[in-house]
Amino acid sequence: MxxxxxxxxxxxxxxxxxxxxxxxxxxxxxxxxxxxxxxxxxxxxxxxxxxxxxxxxxxxxxxxxxxxxxxMLKLSHVPPHAIDVCGTGGDGLKTLNVSTATAFVLAGLGVDVAKHGGRALSSRTGATDVLEALGIPADGNIEKQEERLLTQHLAFLAAPLHHPAMKVAGSVRKALGFRTLFNLLGPLCNPAGVRRQLVGVFSSQWCAPVARVLGELGGVSCWAVQGETDEGPIDELTLAGPTKITAWEKGKLLQLDITPEMAGLPSMPVSELRGGDAVENAQCMKALFEGEKGCYRDTVLLNAAVALHVAGRGSILTEGRVSSQALKENLAMAMHSLESGLALGALTQAQRGVSPLSSGDAALPILS
Known part of the structure; x- marks a missing residue:
């Protein structure tokens, strides 16, 4: 070199x-x-x-x-339109697990989700932590992960099991206690090789580089988002202010903005999304799937609505801009997953770990 x-x-x-x-x-x-x-x-x-x-x-x-x-240890058999939804962490806001909840909402609609995540290092509760609290332990068996992705539309890819070479970095990152380049690397190194990603980043300055890197390495639809809140930036779409987005679409970068009002959602302070330890966050996620309303629900719905576009299941772009009407239509699809029990069903199947989902007619057609 x-x-x-x-x-x-x-x-x-x-x-x-x-x-x-x-x-x-x-x-x-x-x-x-x-x-x-x-x-x-x-x-x-x-x-x-x-x-x-x-x-x-x-x-x-x-x-x-x-x-x-x-x-990294890669999956070989992956549906072509599989998506990942994850955040970089490092924003310091200690919120509830949004991208993990979003993954269940999407899977309930038949969207194939290869959810990459890890334990908390520079944040309080990572995806792997909350999944274990939900009774879904990390599993490094690649064949089982491929089977779950194909039959249940959802596989959780715990970063330590797929990136054994990063082992030394884990202890260093935890000791340092602040975000590092590894916060960006994780979301850009999905073991399933997905070409569609919704990535939350801790700073708007990284939206364009993250989207461009994913695009240059083979991405089809890759959105890097950073929300602006009353307490600073957050690594997901937010209800606390506008979300800045750089989207890689059809080989080009687009600069976009989304506000909660565009989706017909109320604005809420990020303090309403504050989480706790893994057990508390898991309880909040289960309550969400059982019908609890509020900031957590609406934040997950907003992220799922955008993720549906990225997955090719409902375009929200018109002439290079986000269509408020199309965004609301995607939000309605995400709401159906929650209100019909499909998202809860996805959680239940993940906890059982074997049986395929019975989402059947709920699976959405691929549009692009």
Whole structure:
């Protein structure tokens, strides 16, 4: 790869410590060394901290993604329109698990969801934590994951089981306690190789780079979103303010905005979405699927409405803009999943782990 690799990882560490920017090839080489186990925890902590302080670049992200994808344990048999919905974490708002709940809403409608996620590192409760509290343990059996995706429309891909090379990064990230480049890497390295993704990011400056990287690496419809709340940015669509979006659609980047009012939803402060530990968040999610209304429900509905577009199940774009009417129609589909019990059924089947969903006629046609 890059000539500077001749000096090994210390060369890259020295470069970022001096405030220099790595090319995508240098970043790929640096992360290849990390994934290969050639970097100590002390070196990795220094490297990630230097990147964080200076500010990571899109080229560094692209190189890192290429290296990490080479080392992940992949699924082979994946429906072509499978989608992932996940967030980067790192926003510090300690909210309820939105993307995980959204995955159940989508699966209830027959949308194939390869949900990637991990434990809490820079946040309080990760997807894997809340799933375990719901009685859905992490499972690294790839054949079973493929079967669940094909029969139940939903597979949970726990990051530690598919990214064993990242093991050293987990303890370092937890010790550092702030968001790092790995917050961005996880959502961009889905083990199912999905080409449709709704990714929440912790800062609007990363919306365009994330969408572009996903598109350049084969994405079909990839939306990077960051909500603006009364307490700062959030890594999902929000009711607390406008959501800034960069969407990769048909090989082009679109800059979009969505407000709760466009979907016919009331504006609510992010404090209404505050979560707790894994057990508390799991109880709130179950209550959501059993009919509880409020900010959590409406936030999940908004995210699911946009995810339906990304999955090709209901376009919300007209001449490069979000159609309020189409967004409301998608929201109605998501609401049907909740009110009919389909989302709860998806949860129940995931807890059983074997039987296919009986969503039958609820499965939506693929439009694009």
């Amino acid at each position: 890059a000539a500077s690799m001749a000096g090994g990882f210390p060369v890259f560490l020295r470069m970022v410590a001096e405030g220099k920017v790595l090319s995508s090839k240098d970043a790929e080489s640096a992360f290849e060394a990390i994934m290969g186990g050639d970097v100590s925890e002390v070196q990795l902590a220094a490297f990630l901290t230097a990147l964080h302080v200076r500010g990571e670049t899109p080229e560094e992200l692209l190189g890192a993604v290429r290296a990490v994808r080479r080392h």
